[in-house]
Amino acid sequence: MRWFWIDRFLEFERAKRAVAIKNISLAEDYLTDYMPGYPVYPQALVVEGLAQTGGLLAGEVNGFRERVVLAKVAKAEFHLLARPGDTLTYEAILEDVKSSGAICRGISRRGDQIQAEVELMFAHLDDRFQGVDLFEPAAFLGMLRQLGVFAVGRKADGSPLDVPPHMLQAVRG
Amino acid sequence: MPTQAEVFQKVQTALVDALAVDEADVTPEATIVGDLGAESIDFLDIVFRLEKAFGIEIPRAELFPEDILANAEYVKDGRVMASGISELKKRMPFADLSKFESNPVVQEFANQLTVNDLCRYVGGKVGAN
Numbered sequence: 606m607r608w609f610w611i612d613r614f615l616e617f618e619r620a621k622r623a624v625a626i627k628n629i630s631l632a633e634d635y636l637t638d639y640m641p642g643y644p645v646y647p648q649a650l651v652v653e654g655l656a657q658t659g660g661l662l663a664g665e666v667n668g669f670r671e672r673v674v675l676a677k678v679a680k681a682e683f684h685l686l687a688r689p690g691d692t693l694t695y696e697a698i699l700e701d702v703k704s705s706g707a708i709c710r711g712i713s714r715r716g717d718q719i720q721a722e723v724e725l726m727f728a729h730l731d732d733r734f735q736g737v738d739l740f741e742p743a744a745f746l747g748m749l750r751q752l753g754v755f756a757v758g759r760k761a762d763g764s765p766l767d768v769p770p771h772m773l774q775a776v777r778g
Numbered sequence: 779m780p781t782q783a784e785v786f787q788k789v790q791t792a793l794v795d796a797l798a799v800d801e802a803d804v805t806p807e808a809t810i811v812g813d814l815g816a817e818s819i820d821f822l823d824i825v826f827r828l829e830k831a832f833g834i835e836i837p838r839a840e841l842f843p844e845d846i847l848a849n850a851e852y853v854k855d856g857r858v859m860a861s862g863i864s865e866l867k868k869r870m871p872f873a874d875l876s877k878f879e880s881n882p883v884v885q886e887f888a889n890q891l892t893v894n895d896l897c898r899y900v901g902g903k904v905g906a907n
Contacts, residue, residue: 677819679796701830705838708826726823731838 610654617758623662631689646687655711659697663707668769676728683721742775792827806894858882872898
């Protein structure tokens with residue numbers, strides 16, 4: 606299946622902050638069983654969506670050269686249940702990025718209500734994981750484009766984000 | 779230059795935040811794994827917070843001497859030999875390895891790191907008095 610738990614980036618400020626939306630649809634398969642007769646959006650997928658928002662933000666800091674994985678959910682508070690027809694807006698704020706990983710705060714909102722708040726820790730896979738590729742380069746670049754990373758992405762000076770040369774090269778062959 | 783007390787305060791805060799334990803649990807003699815319940819992923823979190831709190835870099839090998847503990851030159855039948863112990867002492871002068879020395883089982887190594895060891899490590903890096 607397509608493991609996209611965000612639909613589009615609205616804002617993407619390099620190394621600082623990103624905002625993405627998730628539109629919850631009654632057509633999502635797992636809703637048959639969650640829960641029967643009363644579809645609700647699983648909080649675990651809210652965490653995943655916030656992690657995708659924050660993880661791509663963290664990955665872009667180093668031009669997607671580091672393999673970023675979600676390592677720890679330090680805090681997760683859920684204030685209300687989201688349901689089909691809702692649009693969740695995920696805001697990821699990068700608190701710190703180091704060579705070993707990144708820490709990110711995530712807030713999920715439904716309109717102006719805070720739906721959930723998380724604190725996430727990402728790790729950069731180091732040389733103990735040699736030769737492990739998380740994504741096939743062309744597919745990954747395609748995903749970033751579909752999500753609008755380069756359409757809305759901005760560097761600190763306000764200029765648009767570019768596709769990292771090593772990714773273009775991998776795609777062109 | 780921070781004092782030992784200031785170092786302890788910041789290390790204590792880092793451990794409270796990373797491990798969700800009470801301040802009262804974080805005593806100098808408490809072991810990070812045994813007493814405070816840290817798992818391997820927590821160590822990355824702890825290192826992160828210490829690096830941020832003290833503005834230092836903590837190379838993995840300084841706190842986690844995996845290269846020594848996995849080296850056939852220093853380890854035999856799951857136990858660290860005298861040569862390995864002396865390497866560990868050289869690599870980690872801040873750690874009190876006396877307990878480990880009396881029963882140097884590799885698997886037990888992580889379990890004997892104490893809050894004090896961390897404080898001494900950080901203190902050494904920031905030149906605490």
